[in-house]
Amino acid sequence: MNGTQKQLKAGFPWKQVIGLILSLTLTFLALWIAVGLSLPVHVTIAIIVSLAIFQAFIQLFMFMHVTEGTEPVHQLMGILFGIYVAFTVVAGTLWILAYAL
Amino acid sequence: MIDSVKSFLGWFFVTGDPMIYGADASIALVSIGIVAVLTYFKKWKWLWNEWLTTVDHKKIGIMYIIAALLMLFRGGMDALMMRAQLTLPNMHFLDAEHYNQVFTTHGTIMIIFVAMPFIFGLMNIAVPLQIGARDVAYPFLNALSFWLFFFGAMLFNLSFVIGGSPDAGWSSYAPYAGAEMNPGVGQNYYLIGVQISGIGSLATGINFLVTILKMRAPGMTLFKMPMFTWSILITSVIVVFAFPAFTVALALMTIDRLFGAHFFTIAAGGSPMLWANLFWFWGHPEVYIVLLPVFGIFSEVIATFAHKTLFGYAVMVWSMVAISVLSFITWLHHFFTMGNTAPVNAFFSISTMLIAIPTGVKIFNWLFTLNKGRIQFTTPMLWALAFIPNFTIGGVTGVMLAMAPADYQYHNSYFLVAHFHSTLIAGTVFGIFCGLHYWWPKMFGYMLDEVKGKWSFWIFMISFNICFMPMYFLGLMGMTRRMYTYPAGLGWTPINVVMSIGAAGMGIGFALMAYNIVWSAVRGKKDTTGDPWNGRTLEWATASPAAEYNFAHIPEIKSRDAFAAMKEARAAGHAETVPPYKAIHMPNNTGIPVIMSAFMFIAGFGFVFEWYWMGIPGLIGVVACMIARSFVYDDHHYIPVEKVKQTEAATGRLS
Ligand code: HEM
Ligand SMILES: [Cu+2]
Numbered sequence: 001m002n003g004t005q006k007q008l009k010a011g012f013p014w015k016q017v018i019g020l021i022l023s024l025t026l027t028f029l030a031l032w033i034a035v036g037l038s039l040p041v042h043v044t045i046a047i048i049v050s051l052a053i054f055q056a057f058i059q060l061f062m063f064m065h066v067t068e069g070t071e072p073v074h075q076l077m078g079i080l081f082g083i084y085v086a087f088t089v090v091a092g093t094l095w096i097l098a099y100a101l
Numbered sequence: 102m103i104d105s106v107k108s109f110l111g112w113f114f115v116t117g118d119p120m121i122y123g124a125d126a127s128i129a130l131v132s133i134g135i136v137a138v139l140t141y142f143k144k145w146k147w148l149w150n151e152w153l154t155t156v157d158h159k160k161i162g163i164m165y166i167i168a169a170l171l172m173l174f175r176g177g178m179d180a181l182m183m184r185a186q187l188t189l190p191n192m193h194f195l196d197a198e199h200y201n202q203v204f205t206t207h208g209t210i211m212i213i214f215v216a217m218p219f220i221f222g223l224m225n226i227a228v229p230l231q232i233g234a235r236d237v238a239y240p241f242l243n244a245l246s247f248w249l250f251f252f253g254a255m256l257f258n259l260s261f262v263i264g265g266s267p268d269a270g271w272s273s274y275a276p277y278a279g280a281e282m283n284p285g286v287g288q289n290y291y292l293i294g295v296q297i298s299g300i301g302s303l304a305t306g307i308n309f310l311v312t313i314l315k316m317r318a319p320g321m322t323l324f325k326m327p328m329f330t331w332s333i334l335i336t337s338v339i340v341v342f343a344f345p346a347f348t349v350a351l352a353l354m355t356i357d358r359l360f361g362a363h364f365f366t367i368a369a370g371g372s373p374m375l376w377a378n379l380f381w382f383w384g385h386p387e388v389y390i391v392l393l394p395v396f397g398i399f400s401e402v403i404a405t406f407a408h409k410t411l412f413g414y415a416v417m418v419w420s421m422v423a424i425s426v427l428s429f430i431t432w433l434h435h436f437f438t439m440g441n442t443a444p445v446n447a448f449f450s451i452s453t454m455l456i457a458i459p460t461g462v463k464i465f466n467w468l469f470t471l472n473k474g475r476i477q478f479t480t481p482m483l484w485a486l487a488f489i490p491n492f493t494i495g496g497v498t499g500v501m502l503a504m505a506p507a508d509y510q511y512h513n514s515y516f517l518v519a520h521f522h523s524t525l526i527a528g529t530v531f532g533i534f535c536g537l538h539y540w541w542p543k544m545f546g547y548m549l550d551e552v553k554g555k556w557s558f559w560i561f562m563i564s565f566n567i568c569f570m571p572m573y574f575l576g577l578m579g580m581t582r583r584m585y586t587y588p589a590g591l592g593w594t595p596i597n598v599v600m601s602i603g604a605a606g607m608g609i610g611f612a613l614m615a616y617n618i619v620w621s622a623v624r625g626k627k628d629t630t631g632d633p634w635n636g637r638t639l640e641w642a643t644a645s646p647a648a649e650y651n652f653a654h655i656p657e658i659k660s661r662d663a664f665a666a667m668k669e670a671r672a673a674g675h676a677e678t679v680p681p682y683k684a685i686h687m688p689n690n691t692g693i694p695v696i697m698s699a700f701m702f703i704a705g706f707g708f709v710f711e712w713y714w715m716g717i718p719g720l721i722g723v724v725a726c727m728i729a730r731s732f733v734y735d736d737h738h739y740i741p742v743e744k745v746k747q748t749e750a751a752t753g754r755l756s
Binding site for chain 2: 074081085092
């Protein structure tokens with residue numbers, strides 16, 4: 001009972017809708033910059049990587065409730081491990097494929 | 102007209118091989134048989150209400166295990182076919198193309214559709230019970246995960262009779278797996294079938310991470326959790342962080358194949374090596390996804406049957422944490438020979454050897470747990486004891502393979518095949534069999550027969566050694582992986598014959614286990630106590646099988662090995678007061694997960710054949726199910742006190 005009433009009262013999920021629209025815009029913006037414009041490769045990469053990081057923050061705050069929760073240590077560990085894995089895959093891939101690129 | 106229909110059918114269905122016609126016939130017969138039995142006994146409604154729509158973690162666990170056992174049967178038949186082909190030189194049982202399809206199917210099925218779902222099944226059964234919870238954190242998502250896995254597996258298996266099987270190995274390396282060199286639908290089946298079940302795996306990882314962090318019984322701090330639960334917590338973290346790499350890799354290759362992109366083809370600026378790189382960035386953590394949980398199972402079983410608490414609990418935990426961190430920086434050891442620079446190979450060589458340290462630490466912990474224990478040789482304990490030496494051989498040969506210069510010699514030889522079977526069979530398969538026998542009474546309320554269980558153990562374990570120990574030497578003698586036949590006169594024949602005998606023995610061991618399951622279902626000893634093994638952890642504190650709500654009262658935890666402590670307190674005469682029952686809040690069953698996954702199957706099938714008229718409506722169906730779900734407000738119910746009382750009285754716990 002309780003849960004139902006709370007859900008009904010929560011109202012329209014503006015935060016999520018805005019997050020969704022922003023994510024879609026950023027994604028298509030990145031696609032357009034890579035495909036539609038013919039900027040130098042390094043510039044393209046720099047722009048789309050910064051858009052990606054921006055979008056990661058949108059995901060974290062609009063959808064993934066980083067600011068909520070009773071045990072912030074869980075969030076912190078998760079984010080740190082995520083950064084570790086993201087760094088490993090990107091840096092590792094560049095290093096491994098460097099001779100081939 | 103007639104001709105074009107004929108040629109379509111000839112292309113659509115796999116033709117030309119009598120074995121495949123046999124399979125067609127048996128699939129048709131089994132399906133008709135199942136439908137007939139269900140209809141005759143009027144069981145459709147029961148099937149829908151009790152199983153297809155269930156969100157109960159115990160039933161989902163059972164369904165995972167049934168599916169995984171069936172897949173193990175299929176993967177095992179593939180293994181026996183390969184061994185039959187390789188027994189003698191110049192055999193013509195399978196041709197080259199067919200052999201390629203068989204090892205691809207075998208590898209993919211064994212890893213993705215046997216090892217993982219079996220483990221997911223066991224963790225569904227045991228984890229919520231071990232932490233004193235009434236269900237997982239997201240029961241709906243749990244059902245969805247299962248059905249996505251199930252339909253993904255069905256899609257992959259369909260390739261055998263419709264369209265043709267993939268043949269690029271379970272690792273599906275570019276460029277061979279790309280559209281230019283591998284036209285047809287086989288590779289699409291691999292990409293999309295594995296992708297669908299992968300979404301389910303990712304969701305399971307999230308679900309159990311949250312369940313273990315959030316749903317533990319009061320008093321159970323992280324360092325009071327049973328070791329199996331710890332292993333699942335860490336496995337879940339690895340799943341959550343490793344699977345996205347695979348999801349992306351599969352999606353990129355799907356885009357390459359279906360829409361003509363070139364992520365993995367050199368000609369248009371792509372990089373085939375990038376596939377290997379992404380695949381193994383997931384692939385190496387994946388081996389820990391299928392190993393850490395069985396480490397957890399062995400820890401439980403060894404502690405239970407040595408009648409001691411686990412030696413070095415904290416060290417066990419920290420070594421698993423270390424493994425989870427290290428497992429993300431060793432992936433290159435799978436392709437040392439692709440021409441990387443020396444510093445790259447050196448780094449990954451060292452990181453791989455490092456990961457052997459925490460693993461070795463765990464081996465010593467189990468040995469010290471056994472030391473001075475009162476060891477009871479039950480079937481699960483036999484599997485656990487056999488694991489230690491057999492797995493160690495796999496670990497030691499792994500360190501040999503980790504030396505990059507030496508790997509130039511071992512790489513893709515039968516030495517490698519022997520190594521990974523030593524870890525996957527002596528680790529994962531022994532572990533899931535161990536867990537299956539250990540938790541069987543908890544799942545079904547009766548025991549598996551011990552005598553038959555021990556026979557199947559000895560036959561399987563000895564045959565495993567007959568099959569895979571000689572294989573190391575065969576590799577050193579130069580026989581390479583994935584070759585479909587070999588000439589006489591290389592000295593390989595005797596070893597191959599011995600190996601095939603071992604493989605057949607493993608088949609017999611498995612068949613005996615299957616027989617034991619059927620026999621025990623009819624005649625097995627009932628478990629009326631809920632605690633047949635004198636267990637130490639909470640899953641044994643409730644009835645076998647546990648009631649829908651698991652625990653009428655959520656237990657309060659004061660120490661590790663919570664149930665052992667409760668039993669001691671009880672023996673010391675500390676009476677427990679039973680507080681009055683309360684109504685219990687439970688999630689409702691729902692048909693959406695199975696329907697949504699069926700739409701996913703339809704969409705997947707459409708994309709496999711590049712029939713967008715089918716794929717797109719399938720996806721629309723998936724989205725429609727999501728929308729439908731988001732309007733379900735009435736998703737839970739209360740089990741009234743009366744009903745709880747009745748259930749508890751029926752299991753004899755109200756005295
Ligand atoms: C009855 C037991 C088994 C036997 C006799 C067996 C035998 C074989 C054989 C003959 C091959 C092909 C070697 C080649 O031609 O390169 C193979 C490959 C493989 N097996 Fe097994 N196997 C068994 C169980 C398992 C299990 C339980 C797993 C995993 C959980 C597994 C995972 C694999 C994988 C990943 C491959 C590599 C496939 C590839 O090259 O793409 N096997 N096995
Ligand atoms: Cu590896």
